[in-house]
Amino acid sequence: MNREQASSGDADIAFTGACLCGQVRYSARTQRVSTLVCHCRACQRQSGSAFSVILAVPRADLSWQGELHTHTHQADSGRTVLRRFCPDCGSPVLTESPQRPAMAFIKAGTLDEPARFQPALHLWCEHKQPWVTVPEGIPCLATQPASA
Numbered sequence: 001m002n003r004e005q006a007s008s009g010d011a012d013i014a015f016t017g018a019c020l021c022g023q024v025r026y027s028a029r030t031q032r033v034s035t036l037v038c039h040c041r042a043c044q045r046q047s048g049s050a051f052s053v054i055l056a057v058p059r060a061d062l063s064w065q066g067e068l069h070t071h072t073h074q075a076d077s078g079r080t081v082l083r084r085f086c087p088d089c090g091s092p093v094l095t096e097s098p099q100r101p102a103m104a105f106i107k108a109g110t111l112d113e114p115a116r117f118q119p120a121l122h123l124w125c126e127h128k129q130p131w132v133t134v135p136e137g138i139p140c141l142a143t144q145p146a147s148a
């Protein structure tokens with residue numbers, strides 16, 4: 001993952017979030033967060049929108065309360081993606097991948113303060129909707145690099 005939004009000095013980055021109904025709540029305290037947008041078809045279908053905004057954090061720095069159900073999906077990247085959502089309200093909350101077990105990918109729309117994190121990278125732009133404009137200077141990759 002490039003363009004890490006490293007914290008300044010040694011202060012941790014802390015954030016919280018929840019699903020729409022509040023049954024699932026999460027919090028994280030971490031040194032390392034990166035924010036990206038994924039335009040892949042799976043993110044479009046799952047979100048019911050044009051893309052997913054994703055916060056990538058070390059899995060060990062994230063904890064949550066409440067019950068998540070899991071839909072297992074074979075992604076275009078070839079990875080297995082565990083798409084985890086609230087069984088009560090249906091909100092997608094996070095994804096995990098057995099191929100990247102150290103990371104968790106939070107759906108940024110569930111953050112309590114989503115404006116704090118701005119995407120530094122766009123993936124799967126070959127499926128980007130034509131009316132979506134990526135800000136100048138922000139990389140927009142056709143697919144997904146093996147490292148992402």
Ligand SMILES: [Zn+2]
Nearest residue numbers: 019021086089
């Ligand atoms: Zn919910």
Ligand SMILES: [Zn+2]
Nearest residue numbers: 038039040043
């Ligand atoms: Zn995606």
